[in-house]
Amino acid sequence: MDLRSVLLVDCGAYPLQELATRARRVGFRVLRAKTPEDAREALRDRRHAIGALVIPPDLGAPSLALALQAFRDLSPDASLAVLVAGPRPSPAECERLRAAGAELSLFDPLDDHTLRFQLNLAV
16 A cells, blocks of 8 residues: 555645645645545545645644544544644644644645655655
8 A cells, every 4th residue: 555645734824735746746645625624535545545644734624633643533444644844833732733643744834855755754
């Protein structure tokens, strides 16, 4: 199973279209979801071998930790890596994201080498 697919949840204030294009250019299959529900549907669809989930720092969820765990629970092996993409949040916000279960970041500015490295690490 090829786990080089990355699911971008593009529902925050920071659009992830450019990131999707760049991730494709460095060799990843990219799926995009406009809402968390669309992301859950993509994770349920076994035609996709999603190796990583990319979320915006402002993903709307009453409990980010529960939301990320729900995404992982839909993954075949429950080890879905979660990355945060967009402008670098405040240190307190970064800590909140880490505490909720986000493991890696794709904060701006981001060159293609770092993008490829982080995505390879995630998948």
